[in-house]
Amino acid sequence: MLVLLFPPSFFIIRRQFQCVPMSLNPKIIAVIAIAAVACIAVAAFVFMNQSGNNDGLEGNWVEYSVNGEKDAGMESYTSSGEVRISYLYHSEKQKVYSAGESGSIIINYTELQKRIPVPIVRFIEMPDLDSMEKTGKETISTTVGDKECDVYKQTVSPEETRTYWVADGWVPYKIAKHIAKGDVQSGSVEDTVYLYKNKGHTEVDVNCDLVVVEGNGITVSGNKESYKVGDMVKLTAEGDGKAVFSGWYDEDMKFISSDSTLEFEITRDTKIYARNYSIWDKTANSGDEIDLKDTFNVHPDYFYIEDFYGKSAERSEGKHTFTSGGLYVITAYVDDTPTKIYWMYVFGSTNRVFEWNYDGNHYKITASINFDDYQYAKNYYTPEERQCDRPDHVRDKTFVTLSYTDERMKPYMDKLADTLIDLYEKAYGSVDEYGFLDFLLSFTQNIEYEEDEKYTGYVEYWKFPLETLFDQGGDCEDTSILFLALAHVCKEKLGMDYRMALMIMPTHASAGVMLSTSTEYEANPDGFIFGETTATGYDLGDIPDKVEDYFLDAQYYPSPTTTVEIV
Numbered sequence: 121m122l123v124l125l126f127p128p129s130f131f132i133i134r135r136q137f138q139c140v141p142m143s144l145n146p147k148i149i150a151v152i153a154i155a156a157v158a159c160i161a162v163a164a165f166v167f168m169n170q171s172g173n174n175d176g177l178e179g180n181w182v183e184y185s186v187n188g189e190k191d192a193g194m195e196s197y198t199s200s201g202e203v204r205i206s207y208l209y210h211s212e213k214q215k216v217y218s219a220g221e222s223g224s225i226i227i228n229y230t231e232l233q234k235r236i237p238v239p240i241v242r243f244i245e246m247p248d249l250d251s252m253e254k255t256g257k258e259t260i261s262t263t264v265g266d267k268e269c270d271v272y273k274q275t276v277s278p279e280e281t282r283t284y285w286v287a288d289g290w291v292p293y294k295i296a297k298h299i300a301k302g303d304v305q306s307g308s309v310e311d312t313v314y315l316y317k318n319k320g321h322t323e324v325d326v327n328c329d330l331v332v333v334e335g336n337g338i339t340v341s342g343n344k345e346s347y348k349v350g351d352m353v354k355l356t357a358e359g360d361g362k363a364v365f366s367g368w369y370d371e372d373m374k375f376i377s378s379d380s381t382l383e384f385e386i387t388r389d390t391k392i393y394a395r396n397y398s399i400w401d402k403t404a405n406s407g408d409e410i411d412l413k414d415t416f417n418v419h420p421d422y423f424y425i426e427d428f429y430g431k432s433a434e435r436s437e438g439k440h441t442f443t444s445g446g447l448y449v450i451t452a453y454v455d456d457t458p459t460k461i462y463w464m465y466v467f468g469s470t471n472r473v474f475e476w477n478y479d480g481n482h483y484k485i486t487a488s489i490n491f492d493d494y495q496y497a498k499n500y501y502t503p504e505e506r507q508c509d510r511p512d513h514v515r516d517k518t519f520v521t522l523s524y525t526d527e528r529m530k531p532y533m534d535k536l537a538d539t540l541i542d543l544y545e546k547a548y549g550s551v552d553e554y555g556f557l558d559f560l561l562s563f564t565q566n567i568e569y570e571e572d573e574k575y576t577g578y579v580e581y582w583k584f585p586l587e588t589l590f591d592q593g594g595d596c597e598d599t600s601i602l603f604l605a606l607a608h609v610c611k612e613k614l615g616m617d618y619r620m621a622l623m624i625m626p627t628h629a630s631a632g633v634m635l636s637t638s639t640e641y642e643a644n645p646d647g648f649i650f651g652e653t654t655a656t657g658y659d660l661g662d663i664p665d666k667v668e669d670y671f672l673d674a675q676y677y678p679s680p681t682t683t684v685e686i687v
Contacts, residue, residue: 179207182316185317187200193308203224203240209349216245216246218243220242252284283298291316308627328348330391331392335462353384356382369393400465405468410440428446474486476565476566478563516582519601520601533609561660585602601622608686616636620633625667632650634648649661
């Protein structure tokens with residue numbers, strides 16, 4: 121039997137799926153799903169007594185100020201904010217509390233010069249105190265005076281430990297998280313501290329609603345009209361003969377189980393999806409009006425339509441025209457409750473707009489991308505093939521070279537290169553080598569920074585330029601690949617003679633450029649100057665302090681720093 125308490129989702133997709141209208145940027149929603157990098161994660165809080173019994177903490181809450189720091193090379197950041205932890209229900213069977221965490225965190229990438237607000241809305245599990253190692257006592261200063269605390273240590277994994285300072289029977293007045301990953305050269309160290317601010321009590325509603333959303337051709341039995349916290353739920357999914365049940369997913373579209381029968385203890389209002397095996401249920405052409413009720417043979421009160429990879433979301437009474445190509449999630453609502461979910465593949469193009477400032481001027485480019493071509497690029501390599509191809513980097517180079525040699529991807533690089541050349545010529549009259557490459561660099565620096573793990577679910581996930589443009593975001597290797605692809609195409613169009621390389625360093629990647637004329641900027645042992653494609657505020661040749669040694673010092677070549685020249 122599978123028993124679940126439905127903790128927060130850590131399954132990351134390119135665009136976080138939402139089943140109700142949201143005003144937040146989907147990119148920020150995706151960050152919420154990864155639990156806000158600076159937050160104490162699942163099982164981080166221990167408000168239990170020694171025996172693990174329920175001491176009636178339901179409804180109790182504690183507010184914390186949060187401050188953290190992560191040392192990860194160019195991806196280093198500081199974090200600060202406030203959160204509230206509310207105890208909802210204690211499971212005697214699981215020996216944990218189900219709790220809600222809400223608040224907001226500001227992530228300040230110190231090297232990349234990016235500042236991201238992250239709203240926190242999630243559920244967590246809190247283990248019994250007796251599952252921790254008690255290490256002693258310590259008196260700490262708090263907002264309500266000095267507190268003599270029992271100190272507990274939890275080893276979450278070989279990489280992560282947490283320490284708790286608990287007093288007054290149940291209150292953690294301080295919580296510290298330490299995470300160390302990788303080695304000295306390529307790893308990261310993160311420390312986050314929660315400090316007590318306030319506490320209180322709010323009555324908890326013991327009634328729970330369970331919403332089951334069925335995929336096309338799937339029927340679920342066993343759901344009841346009402347539940348109390350702690351009730352056991354048993355659901356069974358069945359296909360209609362044409363559709364085959366593929367699995368259960370939580371409200372964040374995190375996979376739960378492929379068993380047709382799902383049993384769990386309900387601890388809060390819960391939403392579950394029963395999906396079929398189809399990647400999409402129906403297809404349509406952009407620009408055509410379709411009747412969703414006839415297409416899916418259902419008659420709900422209304423539909424909610426969201427662009428899975430984009431930012432659009434809207435309500436429809438039935439007849440709808442898709443104005444852009446893409447993959448759309450369509451949810452049918454009855455009495456404001458979602459009942460069915462459908463996936464629609466729409467053929468056609470979608471526009472992506474890029475705006476940035478350079479040398480006192482404002483620039484704006486609109487790129488029209490056919491959704492089929494985006495899918496082609498996305499499926500060209502498997503996720504396993506989208507990691508650094510050491511030691512020879514043969515596949516790594518193809519992320520650049522295929523973008524201007526593959527017949528499906530090449531037209532996009534040609535058109536974008538022509539547009540950038542035209543913009544530069546209109547602003548400066550003629551094209552000089554350094555100035556134009558610096559202009560290209562400013563374009564990639566202003567593409568939104570997105571860490572692989574948060575937005576793709578993989579620690580490392582290299583993208584083709586076409587994907588980065590469609591997604592309007594990427595991390596350091598993605599923007600470096602885009603810059604190098606554009607620089608190559610522009611070089612051919614302009615008849616220039618500079619050389620280019622992908623620079624792979626511990627925790628960072630950048631472009632390298634060897635100009636055809638002499639330059640005052642320092643070059644690496646292979647003769648390339650630095651091109652920072654991700655962080656704003658760096659001119660071509662400027663080297664961020666965090667990677668200066670790796671880039672310039674010959675002792676780091678060929679490993680851990682590698683120059684991958686694109687020829």
